[in-house]
Amino acid sequence: MPPSLALPVIEAAFPRRLHAYWPRLQENTRSWLLEKRLMPADKVEQHVDGLRYTDLMAGYYLGAPDEVLQAIADYSAWFFVWDDRHDRDIVHRRPVAWRRLRRALHAALDAPREHLNHPDTLVAAFADSVLRLYGFLPATWNARFARHFHAVIEAYDREFHNRTEGVVPTVEEYLALRRLTFAHWIWTDLLEPSAGRELPDAVRENPAYRRPALLSQEFAAWYNDLCSLPKEIAGDEVHNLGISLVKHEGLSLEEAIAELRRRVEECISDFLVAEQDALRFADSLADGTARGKELGAAVLSCVANMRNWFSSVYWFHHESGRYMVDSWDDRSTPPYVSNETAGEK
Incomplete structure (x- = not known):
């Protein structure tokens, strides 16, 4: 592990754990990717286990019922494949294809059952995963998830235009966009089906x-x-906090890396303080009533999994083939993507 990426505090204070369902999760998600034809069979065989997508979710949503974790893991694997399609549409200059996909994803999010047989396998698989996620909690949670993911799709559209036009967002623009393209509130929403209940607005907010x-x-x-x-510089990306710091704040690459690391470490220390406030908040919800006890327990579960996200993300980045750019034949082209070069007429 390069010293610039090592975080001893994560290794010491955030023990790594995996959901007991993980081995079956890996097998089932691999089968789902094949069944939904999201990746060619040879790519699945050669790369999927090494990408460790299911490790990421199995290390995050501990305590989730098996069927909930499976739905989340399949959705997460879909998200990575969608991210790769988005990247290839940019690289190969396919704006018409991207606009068509964007419209279809918005439609499938609102009516997934009607899109299960969509001719684009990415849309059909999205409909399948969303329909499953919608089955765990009330319609109010489903509507919130849809609202949050509609915003993610539009953020990906802004990324598409920035990259095709060579626009590097300012630091503040990037931070706001990143909260959407990384789907901050989607992964947070999914803490709730993992805990077995929807949290009231007054609690979540x-x-x-x-x-x-x-x-x-x-x-x-x-x-x-x-x-x-390194991967994103090789691929002429414009969306990375380090790139924005170099472009708009005048930092050298080395200074940008140091600033990124400082912000990462500050997140960890700030979380350790905020975590204690959240635990006290959960205790205050357990007011002696059955509802209060259940609500407090759900919040404790969600906060525990917020903590799990740190170790899961950390080890994923060191173990997943998605970031091992130095081992690729072409540093700008991931070996696990279908790199069709046909453009649009």
């Missing part, structure tokens, strides 16, 4: 809950930026 949730996601996004910076 309370700063004692919202702050550690945001910090856990910011850590993940910025650590991802730190680890993926």
Whole structure:
């Protein structure tokens, strides 16, 4: 592990654990990717286990019922494949294909059952995973998830235009965009089916809950930026906090890496403080009633999994083939993607 990426505090204070269902999760998600034809069979055989997508989710949503974790893991694997399609549409200059996909994903999010047989396998698989996720909690949670993911799709559209036009967002623009493209509130929403209940707005929006949730996601996004910076520079990316710092703040690459690392470490220390506030908040919800006891337990579960996200993200970045750019034949082209070069007429 390069010294610039090592975080001793994660290794010491955030023990790594995996959901007991993980071995079956890996097998089932691999089968789902094949069944839904999201990746060619040879790519699945050669790369999927080494990408460790299921490790990431199995290390995060501990305590989730098996069927909930399976739905989340399949959705997460879909998300990575979608991210790769988005990247290839940019690289090969396919704006018409991207606009068509964007419209279809918005439609499938609102009516997944009607899109299970969509001719684009990415849309059909998305509909399948969303429909499963919608089955665990009430319609109010489903509507919130949809609202949050509609915003993610539009953020990906902004990324598409920035990259095709060579626009590097300012630091503040990037931080706001990153919270959407990394899907901060989607992964936070999914803490609730893992805990077995929808949290009331008053709980989710309370700063004692919202702050550690945001910090856990910011850590993940910025650590991802730190680890993926070489890959993204090689691929002419414009969306990375380090790249924005170099372009708009006048930092050298070495200074940008140091600043990224400082922000990552600050996220960890701030989370450790916010976590204590969240635990006290959970205790205050257990007011002696059955509902209060259940609600407090659900918040404790969610906060525990916010903590798990730190170790899961950390080890994922060191073990997944997605970031081992030095081992690729072409540093700008991941070996696990289908790199069709046909453009649009």
